[in-house]
Amino acid sequence: MINSIRSIAIVFVAHILSPSGFAQSLPASDFWKIAADGGIVWNVSSEQRLAHGDNIEMSGSNVSGIIHYTINKKRQLTLKRDIIFPQLRTYDRTNGVSWQKYRAYLRQTYGSEIEPSIADGQKTIVFEEVDSIGIEGKLIIYHTPVNDIRLxxxxxxxxxxxxxxxxxxxxNVGKNSKQLRTGNTTYKTTLDGYKGAYHIHVYSDAGGQIDLAANESYSFGLYFAAAIDNESAEGFNYKKAALERNEFLRSMRQNLVLETGNHVLDRLFYFSKIRAAESIFNSKMGLVHSPGGGNYYLGVWANDQVEYSGPFFPLLGYEKGIVAARNAYRKFLQNIPSASNPIPYSFEIEGDIQSSNKDRGDAAMIAYGTSLYLLRTGDREAAKELWPLVEWSLAYCHSKLNEHGVVRSQTDEMEGRIPTGDANLATSSLYYGGLKYGSVLAKELGYKSLSKQYEQHRRDLEKSIESHFGHHIEGLDTYRYYEGSERLRHWICLPLAMGINTRAEATATALLDKLWTENGILVELNPDKKGQDVFWDRGTLYMFRGLFKAGFLDKSLEKLVSFSQKRLLGDHVPYAVEAYPENDMRHLSAESALYCRIFLEGLLGLEQTGFCSFSITPQLSQHLPKLTLRNLHLGDLIVSIQLELTGDNKVITKIYKGEKLIVNTIGKNHNRVAFLLR
Structure with missing residues (x-):
């Protein structure tokens, strides 16, 4: 936990450190600094750029809170707590659009009106001014002492x-003892919902009189609770809830630990594990991972859950996430359509409401994400159960090949926000990835002829992607997004992420020089909309994975440090975001899984070549001479990987299974290292 800047000194990292030439002073845009205890801190007491506000989402299995905090020019706090109970769907009787009706979660926003009062003698203490704010899986606000009492x-x-x-x-930060009185908060309301009578209760368990000696502290809880029918919304204990949250954070600290020597990268990687793993909810489908963001709960999507987060949880070794991912894949398996209809792209409200049958290339997303997830779990029984979903998805994509040999789809995961033609690069690239890992999975399950067929389809598709999408745009031999498109798009990074390097050099230039902004890459380079930047972090996160995988280390690393610094320490922290200007840069959870995958599949080059066989492609430079990844879960086994650059630009690779050294090799930079685990 982050301690007060007045009571315990916090060690700040004053520079963004890498062992290299990337050390630089924190830019003026940074509000936050890295704290030595594992979090980040905003020193409000010395902040000159006020007013400033931000928000952070935090989730558990049955609740999510989006906390909005603003500090005005007098360093006074305004706090708004948007508390959401996703399982408790209400009746929306407004004339709003349909999604507002079925996403009518029980939610309410609370300000200072629900806070308990604190009195010192006859004087009510009002805590407004703030010294500092810290984040590390919790939001911690340190108030300036009033009457020698710090809140x-x-x-x-x-x-x-x-x-x-x-x-x-x-x-009590004074020298004399204090006798305080508290006025307890209690707020209750009941309303009818789909599951019965919903009870909301906001209350505190502060003692009426509090005696505090000098330097003594007293804690109590302010609770925001909900219940159904005859359930109780009382009797909670903040200590029990804190222990559970701390145990979750401990597991995030101990599993899949990245050590690059760059404090920004390492800290954002840790924070990203938290955001990716916390957004898992109880539902009628079982545990499900959902994006969050105030709009997306108790649902699964072919991109966010199947493609982005599902393949990540096995590597994290987070059992709750592994189960949630499997439940998502099962939901799609249970809804394979008849004939040639596209598969629904989402199932919301505990699976009861499915998306319209718009084809966003979802079968390609499903083939890619499901096959990769199954290989990474190493669970043959799960693979046998879900294999029909992979097989159907690949067959569907194959049936949609056009005369140019690329996959037709109505749109992509942007859902029509921007033109995609009738066959786009994203869908074909993801189908390529599905064929790649589907072939490996088929071979592991004994379907050898099908494995060979998929491999042939993959080789054919690679040629078709080159001939149909390969194009000269903005003076570069890169990719057009669809036939007729003459503008660079963010998803030209997807061939690189899938291992297609035919146009790697020009594509890297297009991404890093033409499309790059301080917020990552643009969705589209459009001179008609200059100054109207539209970005979705998922494109940037895939871009970094693809560029590192293709071997573009130093220039990509410089941009990654800059991007990570803005997301971790800038004006909207501490996670990757969904989009801007749409939805005001919400911290959707699957984007954080994509951030972690930059290092695993990009920088480390991790590939699954079977249930028990793997390869990595180590790459280091003078800007990143060491990299360690501890407690990486590969199937049922846990390994740690250590990379170190030698003086003659070779890489020493050491892989440990527990304490046992199983790989110890030295080779050229960006050379593949294969290994087996039994």
Whole structure:
């Protein structure tokens, strides 16, 4: 936990450090600094750029809270708590659009009106001014002392209950004892919903009188709870909820630990594990991972869950995430359509509401994500169960090949926000990835002739992608996004991410020089909309994975540090975002999984070549001479990988299984290293 800047000194990292030439002073846009205890901190007491506000989402299995905090020019706090109970769907009787009706989660926003009062003698203490704010899986707000009493608020979700907690800690920082009185908050309301009578209860468990000696502290909880019918929304304990949250954070700290020597990259990687793994909810489908963001709960999508986060959880070794991913794949398996209809691209409200049958290239997303997930779990029984989903998805894509040998789809995961033609590069690239890993999976399951067929289809598709999408745009021999398109698009990175390097040099130039902004790459380079930047982080995150995988280390690394610094320490922190200007840069959870995959599949070049066989393609430079990845889960086994650059630009690779060294080799930079685990 981050401690007060007045009570315990925080060690700040004053520069963005790499062992290389990337050390640089924090830019003026950075509000936050890295703290030595594992979090980040905003030193409000010395901040000159006020007013400033931000928000952060935190989730547990039955609740999500989006906390909005603003500090005005007097360093006074305004706090808004948007508390969402996703399982409790309400009746929306407005005339809003359809999605507002079925995403009518029980939610309410609370300000200062629900806060308990604190009195010192006859004087009510009002805590407004803030010294600092810290984040590390919790939001911690340190108030300036009033009457020698400091208030520290710690906000976090219960990991198991319909409960969000705001822990208040009062500390006597004076020399004399204090006798305080509290006025307890209680707010109750009941409304009818689809599952019965919903009860909301906001209350605190502060003692009426609090005696504090000098340097003594007293803590109590402010609870935001909900219940159905005869359930109780009372009797919670902030200590129990804190222990559960701390245990979750401990598992994130200990599993899949990245050490690059660059504090920004390492810290954002850790934070990204938190955001990716916390957004898992109880539902009628079982545990499901959902994007969050105030709009997307108790649902699964072919891109966010199947393609982005599902293949990540086995590497993290997070059992709850592995189960949630499997439940997502099962839902799509259960809804394979008849005839030649496209598969629904999402299932929301605990699976009860499915998307329209618009073909976004979802079968390609499913083939790619499901096959990769199954290889990474190493679970043959799960692979046998879900194999029909992979087989159907690949067959569907093959049936949609046009006369040019690329896959037809109505749109892509952007869902028509921008033109895609009738056959786009994203769908064909993802189908290529599905064929690549589907072939490996088929071979592992004993379907040898099918494996060979998929491999032939992959080789044919690679030629078709080159002949149909290969194009000269903006003076570069890169890719057009669809036939007739003459503008660079963010998804030209996808061939690189799938291992197609035919146009790697020009594509890297297009991405890093033409499409690049301080917020990552543009969705489209459009001179008619100059200054109207539209970006979706998922494109940037795939771009970094593809560029590293293709061997473009140094220039990509410089951009990655810059991008990561903005997301971790800038004006909207501490995770990758969905999009801008749409939806105001919400911290959707699957984007954080994509951030972690930059290092695993991009920088490390991790490939699954069978249930027990793997390869990595180590690459280092003077800007990144060492890299360690501890407690990487590969099937049932846990390994640690250490890379180190030698003086003659070779890479020493050491892989440990527990304490046992199983790989110890030295080779050329960006050379493949294969290994088996039994």
């Amino acid at each position: 520290t608020r710690t906000l976090f979700p219960s990991m198991t209950e319909r409960l969000f907690v705001e822990q208040w800690t009062l500390t």
